[in-house]
Amino acid sequence: MKIPFFQQLQSWAGQPVQQVVVATNGPARAGIERVLRHVLAELPEVLATAVVDVASGQLLASYAASREFRPGAVAGPNAEVVRQLGALLADGPPGTPPEALEEVLVTLRSQLHLLRLLPQGQQFLYVAVDCRDTNLGIAREVMRSGLERLNEAPG
Structure with missing residues (x-):
């Protein structure tokens, strides 16, 4: 049963944890949810994962293992990093072909944060993992x- 007060209360508490939240509708919804569910099945220890729109920095779908990880808080800044790096690569040195950004890796002392562009480059998949639980090769695969x-x- 959907009770408006409880829905409002949940929004005050922040994003639900250990639950995939899909914020987009339309034909892309099923594919985006399928991607996140695959990440969760293959990396059950993932700290956070999300699909983010590059242009707006908005979350299209997300998952957080705990309240400390807030994909919504990093979506906009991560999108800005992707936009800036994409522009920098497009304006490469004269006489060299422009490069296309595929992935951004942020390495912290105990965590890896990866941003991998989706095929058309309009969205990216974000994954945060603990270095003690997984390694870069596994996360990339x-x-x-x-x-x-x-x-x-x-199906």
Whole structure:
């Protein structure tokens, strides 16, 4: 049962934890949710994951393992990093072909944060993991294989 007061109360508490929240509708919804569910199945210890729109910095879908990880708080700044790096690569040195950004890696003492652009470059998949639980190679492979599921037929 949906009770308006409880829905408002939940919004004050912040994003639900340990639950995939999809904030987009339309044909892309199923694919985006499928990608996040794949990440969760392959990296059950993931700290946070999200799909973010590059242009607006808005979350299209997200998951957080605990309240300390707020994908919504880092979505906008991460989108700005992607936009700035994309512009920098597009305006590369004269005489060299422009490069396309594929991935951004932020390495912290105990965490890895990866941003991997989706095929058209309009959104990116964000994954944060603890270095003690997984390594860079595993995280990259899970992201790559998850993005392959983006346009699969449901089933």
